Amino acid sequence: MSDKSEIVIVSNRLPVHRVERDGGAGWETSPGGLVSAMTPILQDRPSTWIGWAGAADCSLEPFEHDGIRNCPVPLSTEEIANFYEGFSNSTLWPLYHDAIRTPSYHRHWWRPYREVNERFATIAAEVAAPNGIVWIHDYHFQLVPSILRTLRPDLKIGFFLHIPFPPEELFAQLPWRREMLEGLLGADVVGFQTKIGAQNFARLCRRYTEVTGTRDLDFKGRHVTIRAFPISIDFDRYESLARDPAVQQRAEAFKRQLGVNRRIVLGVDRMDYTKGIDIRIKAYGELLRSKRTTLQDSVFVQVAVPSRERVDEYQSLRDEVERLVGAINGTFGELGMAPIHYLHRSLPAEELVGLYLAADVMVVTPFRDGMNLVAKEYVASRIDEDGVLLLSEFTGSAHELKAALQVNPHDVDGLTNRMYAALTMSPTEQSRRMRRLRRIIRENTVYDWANTFFEALTA
16 A cells, blocks of 8 residues: 555544454444445545554554555544543533533633644645545544645545534634634535534634634635535445344344333433433433333333433433432332333343334434434434434424424423323324435435535535
C-alpha cells in the first residue's frame, strides 16, 4: 500500500478494536454505520483511517486491516481526561444537546482539545496524497479543518457533525465560539444531520466571523458548502437479519419468555442523560397506575448500553433508572412476572434484531439527538410491516420519519397518552405508517449518505 492516501478519514476511534485470540491479540472490524459505509469506498483506493486505538498511553505503528491503512494516534491519560471526558463530553456534548445538563467551560480543558486537534491535523497532512480528500468526523475535531487547511491548502476537506448543532443563544455561551466556527470553516463542505443544524451554523458564522453569503458561505477567499446530510443505516443488513430463521426463532423465544399474550414495548439506548430513559419509564409507570395497561396486557423492555461509566452524571443516571425500575416492579409486579425488564449491557446485532422483531412498540424518546439510528434499525427490521415507532420530535430522524407517532419527551402525560395510543393502534394503521417509514429508509441508506457527501466534496 502506498504511504500516501487519496482518502483520509479522521475520527475519534479507529474502525477496528483489539480482540484477544489464541496466540495473542488481533484486530477486528468494529460494528457501526460509519465503518460499514466507509469500508467499500476506502478499499477502492489508497486510504488511511486516523483515530485513537482505545487505550491510554499506547503508541502503535500504522497497520493494514481489511484493505484499509489504520493510523493509531496516541492519547495520554491526562489528554483523555481533559480533551475527551472534559472538553468534548462535558463542554460540547451537553451544550450541543440543548444544555440538558449544564456545560462546564474550563480553560484547562480547552488547551488539550486544541493540542489534540493539532496532532490529528498534522498526521492527516503527512499521510494525505497531493490533492487528496480528508473527511473529518464529529465534535471532537472541530479545529482540525482550519489547522489542516493551513498545513495543506491543496486538499479537499470535509467535516460532518454526528450530533445536533445548537441554536445561536446556546452556542454563544461558548468562550471559544469564534475559534470553533473558524475551525469548521477550514473545510470545503461542512455537513450536519438536519437543515436546522446547517442554518444554525451559517447564522452563527455570519454573526461571529468574517464570512459573506447566505446559504453557502465565502470565507477568506474560499467557498464553503453548508448542507444537511441525514445519516442512515444499512437497510439491507437489518432486513436480512430480520429474515434469518435463527433471528426469527430468537424473537419467538423472547415473546414466550415475556408472555405470549403481552404486547412488548421496547427501548434501546446508550445510558446517556440525553436519551430520556428515566422519563419513558415514568410514563410507563403512569400507564400502569391509570390501569390503561396491566401486567397481563403489556411489558416494557429497556436495554441500556453502558456509557462513560467513570463520569458521575452517568452513574447518577444509572442509579435513578434502576431505582425507578425497582419501584415500578415492586408496585405492579407479581411472583414470576415483572412489568419492566431492564438490561444494562450491549447486545449483538442478532439479539437486537430479535428484540426489534418481538417488539410491538419501539420507544425512541431522546430529549435531543442528532439523528438516532435505533429508530431506523427498528423500521428496517419490521419485515411484516407492523409495529409502532414512538419517536421524539427532537431527534434528527423525526424530520424524515413523519409517519412515526411523534411525541414531546418532556411531557410525561403526553408521552403516557402516546404510549397508550401506540399499544392500541389498529393493525391497518400500523401497516399504513410502517410501509411509509420503510420506503423512506430503503431509499436513503448509509451508503447513499456517504456517496452524497463525497459527491458534494468532489464537485
